[in-house]
Amino acid sequence: MVKKLMLILLLSVVSLYAIEEKDIKHVMDTKVNKVLTILKDNTLSQHQKEQKCIAVIDDVFDYDIMAQISLGKRWRSLTKSEKTLFSKRFEKKLKLSYLDKLRLYNNEKVILKEVQKVKPTRSTLETLIIGRDDTYKVIYMFYKKRNTNHWYIYDVNLVGVSILQTYRKQFSEFLQTKTVQELIESL
């Protein structure tokens, strides 16, 4: 179950760079199918599949904003170099933790619902992953970057669990007794 759910993150590994609000569903639909094609391609090795997906993953999420949210108010106390280093490490960790779930893909279908605008700067896209026995709800959280019309994913909610929130909680606990430097090290 867990592994299957993780997969959806990979399925969304499509180029969403400079995606506009009205295009969110369309772009997502196309790109998800594209990734599914990569995954179904038996001529590719696991490593190749991963590489192909990773090639586009960088543009999907706004890792910088994710890194900031994950640290909460603590972010403001970091030096500039710490911020850069933390963002880099966090991005890598996120990617790594999803990549190893790739090979679990087992012909699940993905259905995209309509985009919901929650606030002027927030939208959500609900998707359903339909497997052999179960259907799981996954919600992509988009935000509109300031002064532009471009939308980025800042969090993914898997069956009621916000990925970013789990990291926030974890880092906040870590920093209760340890330093930011140690946190960066541990990533």
Added chain:
Amino acid sequence: MLHKLYQKVILKYPLSILILLISSIFIFSMNITKLEIDASAETLLLHDDKDLEFSRTIAKRFKTDDVLILAYKPKQGLLSEQSLETLTHLSTDLEKLPGVKSVDSLINVPLFFSPIREIDDLISETRTLKSADVNLSQVKQEFLTSPLYKDFLVNKDFTISSIIIHLHQDPEYFALLEERNRLRDKQAVNSLTKEEKQALHDVRIAFKEHRDKQRIFDENNIKEIRALITKYQNNALFFLGGAQMISNDIVGFVKNDLLIYGSTLILLIILVLGFVFRQPRWIILPILICTLSVITITSSLGFFNWEITVISSNFIALQLIITISIVLHLIVRYEELLALYPRASSKRLILYTMLTKATPTFFAILTTIAGFSSLLYSHIYPVINLGWMMSAGISMSLIIAFIVFPTVLMLLKKTPPRDQKRSLSFIPSLTAKIVLHDKKSIYLITLFTIIFSITGASQLIVENSFISYFKKDTAIYQGMKIIDQELGGTTPLDVILTLSEDNSTFPHDTATEENSEAFLDSFEDEFSAVEDQDQYWFTDEKIKLIKKVHGYLTQLPQIGEVQSFATLLDTGKILNDNKQLDSVDLAIIYQKLPQKYRDIILTPYVNIEHDQLRFFTRVVDSNETLRRDALLKKIQNELSQSIDPDVATVRLSNLMVLYNNMLQSLFHSQITMVGLVLFIVFIMFLLLFRSFKLTLIALIVNIVPIGMVFGFMGWLHIPLDIMTITIAAIAMGIGIDDTIHYIHRFQVEFEKDNHYYLSMHRTNNSIGNAMYFTTLVIVIGFSILILSNLIPTIYFGLLTMLVMVAALISDLVLLPKLLLLFKPFKRVK
């Protein structure tokens, strides 16, 4: 006054007085039916223990079940068709019992690795041994290696498995207990209103009634389980264990001992009395007085609703000792007077006997009461209870003996004096000769005894292992040993981690960013709103902590089974291609997990609401290196040191902690108690003898046998526990009685001719006989206790015999030697 009372009432109307006394005792004896034995764990706890409250909170919070463990050793392999069939039938039968909530065994526990499947598949379809197409060798492998089952559901050799019988919880018990304690606490602080007083009275009665009902229910439940087991005994061996079963069996043994050894003891006493005195009246009279005393005290216990516990089960034996001692002193004195004044009237002889024995007996009983009242300082309910029981009991014995003895004798015909040359009574005169002719060996032996006592006492250990309560050849011992050593241990111990609240405060800085503060704050608000949701509780930090504590507990040799959230993490890891489940995985599993699974796998170990983690362990009771207090301190210290207090605090809980608290309190109060008794006795001696020199001599004479008891216990590695604690009090009770009688008589004899040597001879040959006969009767009578199935009863018997002999020797040899040496009496002209 006493003189008038005897002359004008007791000796004037002996028959009426006797009938009045005996009939009122018999009417009062109706209350005997209300007498109850309570050996529940509850009785062994300190009554103001803070850990008890904590343990109850934990039990409630983590919804822990009371369980009985049934070890199942089939004649064929564990997974053979016949064994599984027996197991299936037995489980079905067990589940039908009214006291049983559910039964877990090999046949119905979920299989996770046979074969390994995905977690969501596991949740949607639970596989067990009953599922079709199970691969038995895979299943065997799973039972032997799974973190959930190994060394607990099956043993290492795969020959024995546990059947875990979950019992129905009794919420009413705790509701009534809480209400009673609440009102009691309130009463202790300030006065209760009229309604509250009534409520407290009602809840006390309701609690007791409910508990008694429940006790019978539990007892029947165990009986029914045992009856079921016998049905299947042709195919397998069964051993039943668990805290409830232990207390049930102890009650059984205690009842059995009271009946069989109690009656045999009486028989033996009759035989010895017959042998020593060779007159029916000197057999009937002591037995009559003992019986009346025991009936009176047991009726009083029933009347006042005082329950006999494992500890106070000895009280009848103790009362017998002291009552016999009183009566034998009276008999010996009467016979002595009869021999001196054969022509005196019966009435005069009896009157003189009673009057001359009244003072020393009264003081002897008073000091014995002082000795027993020291038990009131122990903080342990049954020990305190024993203190009260004994104080009340021996007071009654004194009154009964001083009424029954003269009245019965008045009714009997005076017999001619017997020949004093009894072959048995050579010991007191022999000791007198030893005292006279010996120059140094008495001091040397005393010195040796003191060294022996000190070195032995310094080795005393305080342990209370239930398994060592039973003889090695009893079924219960063997069963407990198997469950203890092969299936995960016996005494439950919980390690509770309370996580510290998030106290990190982040400094606000004013650095300008591409994203303004307001922009970030909008995300902050969005995430903060949901951060306390339960699914986010399972962070990597907590996982690390859980695994660390679990790993630490597992490596302790004295700890058997360890179950915690880490057990599930390990299982999850195996299911997840040997990769650790991370916090995202766990959050998702938590979200998807149906409530019924949460109740089974999470609730006993994780309490998100109170930020607490529970590590359930069972301590291997039979481990010889086990030192309870040291182990608990070690766990508490090492865990507290290795866990940052800002992360979590550690506290231990459950039965193991409560028993240890009780034992430690026992050990410390033993020291205070002995000190206190010596102080009280010192004051009483001073009041009685009015001589500092004499008081010191009397005290030394009593310290030596008590020290010897502790010395023996230390050298023989007999642990100081709830049973052996009473030995010091007995030693005091018996030793002091003898000392007072001896010194009192010595004083009387000395006044005749101011001659120490002659006085000693006369004292040894008169009172010495009474002391010697008492010891003889008790030692032979108590030797029967050695045959008991309960080890503490055997120790009690052995140590009582030892104390009796040591006290006798001390009083017949050391005491006269010291009297002769220090010459404490003033010459009378």
